[in-house]
Every structure is written in structure tokens, then in C-alpha cells.
Amino acid sequence: MLQNVAVVLLDGVNPFELGVVCEVFGTDRSDEGLPVYDFAVASAEGPLLRMASGFSLQVEHGLERLEAADLIAVPAGNGYASRDFPPELLDALRRAVGRGARVLSVCSGVFVLAAAGLLDGRRCATHWKHAKDLARQYPGVAVEPDVLYVDEDPVITSAGTAAGIDACLHLVRKEQGSEVANKIARRMVVPPHRDGGQAQYIERPLPHSEAGTVGELLAWMERHLDEEVTVEQLAARAHMSPRTFARRFQQETGTTPYRWVLRQRVLLAQRLLEATDETMDAIAGRTGFGNAATLRHHFVRAVGTTPNAYRRTFRGPEAA
16 A cells, blocks of 8 residues: 655755655645545755755655655656766665565656666656656666656656656556545646647757758748648659659658658647647648548647647647
């Protein structure tokens, strides 16, 4: 049973990510019949910690508090992707998992778990901005940059900021049922479960060609996303044979013409859903998908959520 929860802090911890764990597990909601956790904040670097936002926090407990915890949470912090962590903390985390406790990271807190070796051979999540650094530093870890959280029991990792809420509520739901998780979410005024993943929040600029051979063609393709164009037609525009064009396109963009066009169509659909009140059929026409059903199919595959849900996320429920 999930009863004893500790959140462990380092210098530079982010207050929001710390607050997420405190709000889910450290708030007494016994007046509504909800479980009360034996909750504590512990420090890995002395009783006085600097927060990332410019203030300090006095912490009563040290690493000894982790020894009794069923769950140890590690929130994000400033510079966690490029700093060393106290060996005593890494040892404490390894001991905790060895005796059957769970560990949970929020955003860049995942680097602490990775440094402890707890992610080797496991899938994990982190903020999309940290995904490449994490994969490069720890090649034995399977980083999933598009998801909100990953449960590889006993290790749970979550993406940036509010995704920590999703991971914490998931764990409550798993251990104590949907009714408890839903009641906590209602008190927090957050959805008990969010559709989709990080893909809907990632800013993806249009790719450009370093060599410039297909640069002008990419700009033309972007202006004609609503048209069906074959590789042969594109090759003719570029004054190349189809085979040479396909090879050059792959070299300069890292993808095929079909996949490039598909990604740009989805990006355009995202911008139209965010900024206009156009119907799904109208957006499908402007983006080259033809109809709302085809738009929905490709949008869900690329973004992880439906066009209607995406519009609600970015413009509010009245816009869907």
C-alpha cells in the first residue's frame, strides 16, 4: 500500500514541481474520506536549500527519511541535466528500489534516477527539451519524448511541469482506485486524466536545408500543402531525376517527401485549430487531408490527441 511518501530535494529545485508532489500527497483531505499519507520533505544537500526561483527553503529531514518511504519523489531543478548528484542520494535511491519502494521523477528529476542507474533498460519520460540530452548521456535508457509519463514499476517518470500531476494521479489511481484519484483531481481542479502526450505542446519549427539544394522547393511545398503532388512532379521542379531527388531530399531534410509534407500538414492544422474557428472539414481542405476523418486519423497519429481535443486544450471548451 502507498502510505509513506518522501520528496527529496537538491539545490536549485523548482518550486512548482515540488508543489505538485506536496499537493497530491502532502495535503490532508481526510474531511472527504480520502487517504492521508505520512508525507515529508527531505534534503540531499543540507537543511537550507536554494530554490530555482530565488528564495530559500529550510528542510527538517535529511536522507535518512527516505529509508522508510514507500514512494520517493524527485522533482525537477535548475541545471539538473548537467550537474553531478551526491553519491549518498544515489545510494539511497538504489536501496529504496532494492527493498521494494517506488521512485517517481518530475521533469528533469529524471536525471537523478538515471545517474543512480535506475533507468537502465527501462523506458522513461522527461520534458521534451531534455529528451536528447538524456538519451545522449544515458544510452542504455529508452527515452520517450512524446508522452506525459511512463510507468515502469517501480520507476515512474513524467514530463515537464504539469505532467507531474498526471503521473502522481496515475499512481494514486493504480494503488487506491479511480474514485480516490478523481476526488483528489476535483479538489485540485485538474482533469483526472489527460488525453494525448507532449507532442501537442512541442514547438516544431519548419525544417530548413543547410545545403540549400531543396530549400526553394520546400518553401513552394509549404505554400501548396492543399495540393496532391507526386515525387516525380517535385523532382521535375527541382530539375533532378526522381531517384536523385529522393536521395538529396533525404540527405538535406532527414526524411522523405511524403513524411515531410504530412508533418507540415499537421503543423498547419495545429496552427489553424489554435487560431481560427474553421470547421474540421475546412481545415482538412486547407491542409490537404481532404476530409475531417482523414485529418483526424493523421492528427491523432502525429500529435497523440484528436483535433477537437487539441482545440479545447489551446482555446478552451467553448471553441470545440
